[in-house]
Amino acid sequence: MVWSLGLLAAILLPLFPLSWGFNRLLTSLPGGWPQALAVIILPQAGLELLRFSHIAHTLPPLWRLYGSLWAVFSSLLYAFRAITAREVGIWTRLLASSGLALAWLAWLSGAPLATVQVFALAFCLPAALLFLLAAALTRRMGGAYLGLRGGLVVALPRLSASLVMTALALLGTPLFPAFFALWRSFGHLPLAWVPLLMPLPLLWGWATGRFFQDLLYGDFRGEPMTDMGRMTSALIGLMLFASLFLNLFGGGFSA
Amino acid sequence: MDALAVSVPFLPVLSALLILAFFRRSQPLAARTSVTFMGLAFLGAAVLLIHYLVSGQAHVLDFGGSWGTIWLDPLSLVLWTFISGISLIVHIYSVRYMVEEPGYGRFFALLDLMTAVILFMVAAADLITLIVAWFLVGVILYFLLGHDHRRPAAGRYAFWTQITYRFGDLPLWFAALILIRSYHSISLPVIFAQIQSHPGLQIWGLPVTEVTGVLLAFAAFSRSAQFLLHTWLPYTMDGPTPVSALMHAGIVNAGGFLFNRFAPLFEHAGMALHIAFAVGLVTAVTGSALMLIQNDIKRSLGYSTMGQMGFMVMECGLGAFPLAVFHLIAHGFFKASLFLGSGNVIGDARRHDGVPPDPIYTSVVERRPAKPSRLPWLVAASLTVLVPMVVIGLSHFFVAERLFYEQGVVVLLFFGWVTGAQALFAAHKMSQQDPWRLMMGILVSFVVVVIGYTLISHYFAHFLYPSLKESQGLFQAASIHMLSFDALVFLLAAIFVGGWALTFFADSFELGNHxxxxxxxxxxxxxxxxxxxxxxxxxxxxxxxxxxxxxxxxxxxxxxx
Known part of the structure; x- marks a missing residue:
């Protein structure tokens, strides 16, 4: 029973290869809102399952070690795969899976469950927003595949700016919650683990660079499109700005 | 004064927010707001520097959060004044230069944010603030370099820069984590005080200072375009010229800043300094060699910066930390003026026919002697070799005799001698009607420059590192075994003399034809x-x-x- 719950948790809080189920589930959902809600709820449900199963007390130290190594591998694998994703939805899924695999690492290294929940949320909220923006892009272009039309920032300046800022928030750019969540989870890890995780920000940076290259640069080729409303983009900006202030005054880091 | 100190880095932030919120569509208002706020930030920084010179008190400002502290010490105050000054020049230059570019308001907002982030970075008093600002420099630079969205190349090169910067962020993160775990604080002054009281603390059987010193050195290498991490620098010319100026004058100097900020740590990290010396030397030689064969002025300037950054890191590797700061400021002004003037050079090149000088052309058209008139070779050789040695040696002897006993200073004097001799040798090779007049002019300039540079750098070093113990500690950490040092100096001397001989004989005997x-x-x-x-x-x-x-x-x- 305990192990079944653990395996189910590995689907909901994605850990390779069971993360395949998580990604498949997200792909099969219709539209942006169901995907956005799922990416917030499923990982939290996975963490609740872990709490309910009390698996943390039964795991021998060696299993913890192997589990942690596997979580690092899973995170690196998804980050590595994200560098060639050009569809906004796929890109978001892969990077969310990469970030959420680290929640396993934090949990296995003994971080309190509440900390792990906040950690997961720090990645899930921008991912959810990206799913909504991908849906908005699909409504305008028939798909959210970047790089075909080039220079979307000219045709859809507000939507592009929202995509850029939300992508930065997802990838742990400093001042956004994911950065501090990452720092706090590093704080629970033995130092010897840190070099293993170091390629991760590099791969995330690479994935972002390619994402922005496809989104922002080049001459736009296509019909004129209606941009996102001023109020919507202002709301997104306000949300991201509020998350910055939360970090400045409440989510800092101490030794 | 504390309120003024807080306002200096926040003024550009405020300007950026105002432009993004209200003035994005109005070019004059965006430019005026940005220049005014930047001017105020510069004035504030200058006032704080003067206040420090009068009062001589360094202190840390705390905003009440768990991080976000500002250290008002000589290093940050000097760099605040320098950065805000350079940024103000770049702002003023951009007002007209960028007027026909799309996204004018956005450009000024990004320029303001970049300046603010650099100001926070150089004044960070805790590791989190430093890491956040260090990281954000890369992010904002990406958007500044890729300002022109119509050109995919701009985005590609901005991405190269961003990924190299990210590569440099990682060792800094790791070093910060080690320091936080080892000394149980994120505050830099606290960590440095603990390093002085427990310099022998170990991690994985190695001294913490050595491990973190090497990691910090690698972080500095990526920011200062050291060899193998340099490929982004010459290609960033695809960004707007004001950004190139700001980058080459200020942002790329972050490596030198990092060495100086962590100077108390590097006093106990000799191995990191030796690595810095080797990497800096290779970079200086490679950058200068690559600069010489470029046919594009901006790329040539890019490689020149690489060479200069190599020299700056090499200075740190020799323990001459304040000299590196002096170098980065001098280079910053020099390179900013070159970049901002590069447009005129390109314009001149387009206007003139570009006929290469040859003896017949110079004789007939320019009415100058076709046959070079030069000093007798023995006189020229004596002047070239002896004058720099005497001038540089005496100026240092009169300023501070003790410097002659530091290995790092001896190596730098050696480089100074080589550079001086090279300048005089180049003057000797010029064709002039009155070679004595030319040589005397060069000699007088050389003496004035050397004495001025020696005096200013000495007093600047005393300002940045008032404690003699700290300066000597850095030189000591950079020292190597005497035999290895002598061998190194002889090897360098052989390379330079060999290079001169090769150049001279290749020219005189036209070796290329044989x-x-x-x-x-x-x-x-x-x-x-x-x-x-x-x-x-x-x-x-x-x-x-x-x-x-x-x-x-x-x-x-x-x-x-």
Missing amino acids: LGRRGRALYLMFYALLSRELYVADVYAYLSQVLLRWSRWLNVWLGWC
Whole structure:
């Protein structure tokens, strides 16, 4: 029973290869809102399952070690795969899976469950927003595949700016919650683990660079499109700005 | 004064927010707001620096959060004044330069944010603030370099810069984590105080200071475009010229700043300093060599910056930390003026016919003697070799005799001598009607520059590092075994003298015409190697293509899930 719950948790809080189920589930959902809600709820449900199963007390130290190594591998694998994703939805899924695999690492290294929940949320909220923006892009272009039309920032300046800022928030750019969540989870890890995780920000940076290259640069080729409303983009900006202030005054880091 | 100190880095932030919120569409208002706020920030920084010179008290400002502290010490105050000054010049220059570019308001907002982030970075009093600002410099620079969205190349080169910067962020993160765990604080003054009281603390059987010193050095290498991490620098010229000026004058100096900020740590990290010396030396030579064969003025300036950054890191590797700061400020002003003037040079080149000078042309058209008139070679050789040695030696002797006992100073004096001799040698090779007049002019300039530089750098060093113990500690950490040091100096001397001899004889005996087939092939191969910039960027491009192929293959195999 305990192990079944653990395996189910590995689907909901994605850990390779069971993360395949998580990604498949997200792909099969219709539209942006169901995907956005799922990416917030499923990982939290996975963490609740872990709490309910009390698996943390039964795991021998060696299993913890192997589990942690596997979580690092899973995170690196998804980050590595994200560098060639050009569809906004796929890109978001892969990077969310990469970030959420680290929640396993934090949990296995003994971080309190509440900390792990906040950690997961720090990645899930921008991912959810990206799913909504991908849906908005699909409504305008028939798909959210970047790089075909080039220079979307000219045709859809507000939507592009929202995509850029939300992508930065997802990838742990400093001042956004994911950065501090990452720092706090590093704080629970033995130092010897840190070099293993170091390629991760590099791969995330690479994935972002390619994402922005496809989104922002080049001459736009296509019909004129209606941009996102001023109020919507202002709301997104306000949300991201509020998350910055939360970090400045409440989510800092101490030794 | 504390309120003024808080306002200095926040003024550009406020300006950026005002432009983004209200003045994005109004070019004059955006420019006026940005320049005014930047001017105020510069004034504030200058007032704080003067206040420090009068009061002499360094202190930390705390905003009440768990991080976000500001350290008002000589290093941050000098750099605040320098950065805000350079940024103000760049702002004023951009007002007209960028007027026809799209996204005028956005450009000024980004310029303001970049300045603010650099100001926070150089004044950070805790590791989190430093890391946040260090990281954000890379992010904002990406958007500044890729300002022109119509050109995919701009985005590509901005991405190269961003990924190299990210590569440099990682050792800094790791070093910060080690320091936080070892000394149980994020506050830099606290960590430095603990390093002084417990310099022997170990991690994994190695001294904490050595491990973190090497990591910090690597972080500095990526920011200051050291060899193998330099490929982004010459290509950032695709960004707007004001950004190139700001980058080459300020942002790229972050490596030198990092060494100086962590100077109390590097006092106990000799190995990191030796690595810095070696990497800096290789970078200085490579950057200068690559600069010489460029035919594009901006790329040539880019490689010149690489060479200068190599020299700056080498100075740190020799323990001359304050000299590196002095160097980065002097280089910053010099390079900013070159970049901002590069447009005029390009304009001049377009206006003039570009007929290369040859003896007949100079004789007939310019009415100058076709045959070079030079000093007798023995006189020229004596002046070239002896004058720099005497001038540089005496100026240092009168300023501070103790410096002669530091290995780092001896190596720097050696480089000073080589540079001086090279300048006089180049003057000797010029064709002039009155070679004595030219040589005397050069000699007087040389004496004035050397004495001025020696005096200013000495007093500047005393300002940054008032404690003699700290300066001596850095020189001591950079020292190596006497025998190895002598061997190194002899080796460097042999390389330089050999290079001079080769240049002289190649010129005098026209060695190029006497090269055999193999010699010519070797020469061409060397030229190809330099013109392809040592194939470093090609190797990186190939490796990244391989990784992208694997990533694609994995995605297809796993059904993109």
